[in-house]
Amino acid sequence: MAELHVTTPDGLRLWTESRGDPADPPVLLIMGANANALGWPDEFVDALAANHLHVLRYDHRDTGRSTHLDITGYALDDLARDAVAVLDGHGIATAHVVGLSLGGTLGQLLALDHRDRLRTLTLLATAALDVDFAEALRRAVEGEPTELPAPTPQIVTALAHRSDPVSDRDTALQRRLAEWRLLAGDEIPFNEAEFRRWENAAIDHAGSYQQPGAHAFATPVPTERGAELRHVTTPTLVIQGPHDPINPPPHGRHLADLIPGARCETIPGLGHALPSALHQALITTITGHIGRFERTTA
Numbered sequence: 368m369a370e371l372h373v374t375t376p377d378g379l380r381l382w383t384e385s386r387g388d389p390a391d392p393p394v395l396l397i398m399g400a401n402a403n404a405l406g407w408p409d410e411f412v413d414a415l416a417a418n419h420l421h422v423l424r425y426d427h428r429d430t431g432r433s434t435h436l437d438i439t440g441y442a443l444d445d446l447a448r449d450a451v452a453v454l455d456g457h458g459i460a461t462a463h464v465v466g467l468s469l470g471g472t473l474g475q476l477l478a479l480d481h482r483d484r485l486r487t488l489t490l491l492a493t494a495a496l497d498v499d500f501a502e503a504l505r506r507a508v509e510g511e512p513t514e515l516p517a518p519t520p521q522i523v524t525a526l527a528h529r530s531d532p533v534s535d536r537d538t539a540l541q542r543r544l545a546e547w548r549l550l551a552g553d554e555i556p557f558n559e560a561e562f563r564r565w566e567n568a569a570i571d572h573a574g575s576y577q578q579p580g581a582h583a584f585a586t587p588v589p590t591e592r593g594a595e596l597r598h599v600t601t602p603t604l605v606i607q608g609p610h611d612p613i614n615p616p617p618h619g620r621h622l623a624d625l626i627p628g629a630r631c632e633t634i635p636g637l638g639h640a641l642p643s644a645l646h647q648a649l650i651t652t653i654t655g656h657i658g659r660f661e662r663t664t665a
Contacts (some may be wrong), residue, residue: 372432
């Protein structure tokens with residue numbers, strides 16, 4: 368395991384960590400909005416590395432140990448360029464990219480604007496670029512119909528209070544655990560102990576009880592860019608959580624249909640979280656996708 372701060376072209380410092388043998392094929396993990404690198408649990412990262420992969424995870428700007436800005440004046444395109452800076456900082460020309468939630472949005476941008484840096488792409492629990500997420504949230508609150516299912520009102524309410532100030536660790540943990548209960552879905556038993564352990568680690572890593580919220584104010588990707596996905600050439604796997612309260616089915620199928628040759632796989636029991644009970648199924652699915660193409664892309 369090695370930690371490294373890399374510097375972006377606009378001068379921000381991003382905390383990164385790599386695990387596994389640097390001689391193995393590289394995999395870049397991109398976490399969701401306002402979550403630091405530890406959103407990818409250690410056990411999950413180690414399981415990927417055990418499959419002979421060199422795994423990188425990193426703190427987005429405004430999270431964890433990366434640069435925090437006083438004013439949010441950036442776009443999601445800038446967050447995608449941060450991912451490229453992570454590869455550059457580690458001297459990696461091309462990588463297999465796995466993006467979860469907002470990380471999946473950034474993965475789509477990488478496939479459009481930086482396709483020469485990708486070997487394969489895995490998009491997990493995310494929506495296509497042609498989906499207006501802010502509008503979907505509004506419609507969920509107002510109870511208005513949407514073409515694709517909107518996030519549940521319960522999760523919209525929980526997300527709206529993420530940035531409310533907290534004064535102690537216990538209050539912070541209780542709020543985070545309540546949010547994870549909603550995100551994980553109710554198909555498999557919620558393991559409070561492991562999510563508590565992971566959130567304690569995330570708090571210690573960031574050095575703050577407060578959950579970040581700056582990404583909510585980043586300029587979104589114009590939905591018109593969704594039409595560009597028909598030109599993606601990167602081998603793409605879309606993983607759908609059947610119990611995802613943010614991007615429910617058929618969001619995954621819709622996204623896969625936009626990308627030529629993309630496959631859509633459903634992981635039974637999966638919501639919008641990474642419980643250890645589903646790690647093996649996720650690892651098998653992701654490494655299977657990587658393995659299908661690694662021989663021809665290395």
